[in-house]
Amino acid sequence: MRIAYIITWNLCHNDGVTRKVFRQAQDWRNSGHEVEIFCATEEKEDHIKGAKFFVKDRVWSSPLAVIKNRKVYSKLCESVMDYEPDIIYLRWEFHKASIMKLMRRIPTVIEINTHFGGEFKRRSQENWIERIRYWYYLLTHKKFSRSSAGFVSASKEILELGGYLEMNKPTSYIPNSIPIDEKQKTVKYSASDSSVPRLVFISSGIQPWHGLDNLIELAENSLGELEFDLITGFDAESLELPENIQVYSFLEKIDFLKVFEGAVAGIGSAGLYENGMNEASVLKVREYLSAGLPVIVPYKDTAFLDQELPDWFLQLSNEPRSLTLGKEMILDFVNKMNGRRVPLNEVAPYVGSNRWEAERLLFMESIIIDLSLIHI
Numbered sequence: 001m002r003i004a005y006i007i008t009w010n011l012c013h014n015d016g017v018t019r020k021v022f023r024q025a026q027d028w029r030n031s032g033h034e035v036e037i038f039c040a041t042e043e044k045e046d047h048i049k050g051a052k053f054f055v056k057d058r059v060w061s062s063p064l065a066v067i068k069n070r071k072v073y074s075k076l077c078e079s080v081m082d083y084e085p086d087i088i089y090l091r092w093e094f095h096k097a098s099i100m101k102l103m104r105r106i107p108t109v110i111e112i113n114t115h116f117g118g119e120f121k122r123r124s125q126e127n128w129i130e131r132i133r134y135w136y137y138l139l140t141h142k143k144f145s146r147s148s149a150g151f152v153s154a155s156k157e158i159l160e161l162g163g164y165l166e167m168n169k170p171t172s173y174i175p176n177s178i179p180i181d182e183k184q185k186t187v188k189y190s191a192s193d194s195s196v197p198r199l200v201f202i203s204s205g206i207q208p209w210h211g212l213d214n215l216i217e218l219a220e221n222s223l224g225e226l227e228f229d230l231i232t233g234f235d236a237e238s239l240e241l242p243e244n245i246q247v248y249s250f251l252e253k254i255d256f257l258k259v260f261e262g263a264v265a266g267i268g269s270a271g272l273y274e275n276g277m278n279e280a281s282v283l284k285v286r287e288y289l290s291a292g293l294p295v296i297v298p299y300k301d302t303a304f305l306d307q308e309l310p311d312w313f314l315q316l317s318n319e320p321r322s323l324t325l326g327k328e329m330i331l332d333f334v335n336k337m338n339g340r341r342v343p344l345n346e347v348a349p350y351v352g353s354n355r356w357e358a359e360r361l362l363f364m365e366s367i368i369i370d371l372s373l374i375h376i
Helices: 015-028 067-082 097-103 116-123 129-143 157-161 212-220 253-260 283-288 327-337 344-351 353-374
Strands: 002-008 036-041 050-057 085-092 108-112 150-153 171-173 198-203 227-232 245-249 265-267 295-297 313-315
Touching: 002 015, 002 067, 002 116, 002 227, 015 036, 015 283, 036 198, 036 344, 050 067, 050 108, 067 097, 067 283, 085 097, 085 353, 097 129, 097 212, 116 129, 150 157, 150 353, 157 171, 171 353, 198 212, 212 245, 227 253, 245 253, 265 327, 283 295, 283 344, 313 327, 313 344, 344 353
Parallel strands: 002 036, 002 085, 036 050, 085 108, 108 150, 150 171, 198 227, 198 265, 227 245, 265 295, 295 313
Antiparallel strands: none
16 A cells, blocks of 8 residues: 555654654555655654655744645645555544545545543633634534544544544544564663662653643652652653652653663553543553553553453553552552563563554555445
8 A cells, every 4th residue: 555644743752652653654664555654743854754744833823824834734735645645544633624625535544542522622621722622623523524534543432432433434443552572672670679669650741631640649648658750741840749759851762761670660641531531542551561561550451451451450440549549559569560571472462563553554455445346
């Protein structure tokens, strides 16, 4: 297949989404497909092979931003047409006339990564800009989505909550994944037996669904029992944090893997209830597992549904204060896992990209075949 991957994101920053997008594209190329990324962003990078950048303005940054951005997306769509793909893979996007027109000409799969209705509704309480964003979503998202050829989501729940199952389109839920080389060694455990156990938490932003407030509360209630490494994608110096949280800002992967060495386990997002969700396949958990860290997950992970959970996977309830309420379970888990690393051959069946990206490609291929049969 010849795949055009369209995304609005700042791919110049090495965050979880950026790593995921480039890993996906490379996995597809390794499987024999042609892939080009078409990225609308506020920053341009000219030295990334296989990606084209289209510089837009931040929405609401100026009265002319909307007009400029329409031209930017039109140019992006023209570039996609020139590429002549067999299929478009679109990371979820707000309604844009030029993209909707493009979807009606070229089969397009939309990737959905969260319950946008729940997230935008929550954010609409913050200010008038977010209220306008929410109303725009409500007015346009169904019309925009129906122009696609199908949907792939990061969880089964997202398809249900977003109403995508009602649109009479092919659907599939495929958990987020990460490349895993089973021959590769896990990160070593560098802490001494006598040291206070450490847990690591990656938070690329301060969105409530990350659950940073829950982590802080747990830290406040476990002084002397647990210590924490907070790896952030924002400036956390302004936050009032307890003394048992060590902050690391803007780390590259080679650097946060060194932080992992001192951790007993990694903690997943602890505030999904803020978006009305109970199931997800959070990227940070994939990063932990690919390094061999046991994980603490306060929600249902799509890759682990309907099966017995391994002993290196602690699932807590998805509710406010979940980490503090589960403190005794966490301490018991930390005691059992202290010094242990999870063999990557145990991790791969759950989150390895070889399995899940192959399934994603099969879904795209099935859409192309089905549409070709319709036009015979």
